[in-house]
Amino acid sequence: MFSIIYDLFMILPVLIAVAFVTVAERKAMGSMQRRLGPNITGVWGTLQAFADALKLILKENVSPTQANLIFFWFGPVITLVFSLLGFSVIPFGPGLAVLDFSLGILYLLAVSSVATYGILMAGWSANSKYAFLGALRSTAQLISYELILSSAILLVILFSGSLNLTEIIEDQIHTWYVMPMIPIFIIFLIGALAETNRSPMDLAEAESELVSGFFTEHSSVPFVSFFLAEYGSILLMSIITTVLFLGGYNLPFFLSFKFINDLIWILFNEINSMRVVQEQFSYFIEYNPVVSGMLNGFVLGTKTCFIVFCFIWVRASMPRIRYDQLMQFCWTVLLPILFAFIFLFPCILYSFDSLAVSF
Structure with missing residues (x-):
């Protein structure tokens, strides 16, 4: 049962994203071609995908x-x-x-x-x-x-x-x-x-x-x-x-959490307060799933x-x-x-x- 719920949490956002790609396409093309994209159904056209699906x-x-x-x-x-x-x-x-x-x-x-x-x-x-x-x-x-x-x-x-x-x-x-x-x-x-x-x-x-x-x-x-x-x-x-x-x-190397963590450790190794910050940052990112x-x-x-x-x-x-x-x-x-x-x-x-x- 837990496996089914886990899979649903993985797949449902994908299905919702597929619906909203249609809205994103019409909004982007409307902006590029100087015409209106969907902007009435819902806030900023967010419900347009559901309106289209229901109509069809x-x-x-x-x-x-x-x-x-x-x-x-x-x-x-x-x-x-x-x-x-x-x-x-x-x-x-x-x-x-x-x-x-x-x-x-x-x-x-x-x-x-x-x-x-x-x-x-x-x-x-x-x-x-x-x-x-x-x-x-x-x-x-x-x-x-x-x-x-x-x-x-x-x-x-x-x-x-x-x-x-x-x-x-x-x-x-x-x-x-x-x-x-x-x-x-x-x-x-x-x-x-x-x-x-x-x-x-x-x-x-x-x-x-x-x-x-x-x-x-x-x-x-x-x-x-x-x-x-x-x-x-x-x-x-x-x-x-x-x-x-x-x-x-993966983030770019210079923005990765491991790189930032190591940078804090190198720059502020001698400062106890910053060492505590580094340890808390490492624990918060790496050990919080x-x-x-x-x-x-x-x-x-x-x-x-x-x-x-x-x-x-x-x-x-x-x-x-x-x-x-x-x-x-x-x-x-x-x-x-x-x-x-x-x-x-x-x-x-x-x-x-x-x-x-x-x-």
């Missing part, structure tokens, strides 16, 4: 007469469930994960791959040419850019020598991986945009060509499932980017908000590209660059005797 759930569900209703309903469920399952291995702090095991990265790659089947089911079963074309586009795009993401993650594994997300975060206590791997970080962000079907890579749901893409015929609750799955994937990819490249729940958990969660959340803002910023700034350009960019530009780095980075690490993986 209460709408009448319309299903095509020639649709395969089993797959038509099952597709959105698969997409939503597998977009949320990835959060179970995310460490929100030391030991604060629903499922913390040694193959966390492989689990994330597997879960994100299965979500593609839900999109394919929904697009094929709707018996609509727009939905079917959108599903084919989305499937080809996701499969292509998953190769980009997995190749970038391979370089992170070479740096850390582990597939466990907590160990990868702990390995970034002194130096975040974004500093020696800035090109890989940028390529990973581009792959994350394509993986989540976000503009300028939202060709699977291009309104000018495919109406709404693979969920053209879906309404009411199935549409809400796709809607939540999209923003859940955005939040998940932002957290994964934070964990792999921005140190996860509630305080340390809240601080770790706040740090991870702040970094994730920055990546989510980058997603919104790109959508508000860049035009949509053609589908053939999207696929060509993946296979002829990003993939050769990543393969070059896959050969280059191990050579550099091996020359400095810093390769975490033994041969």
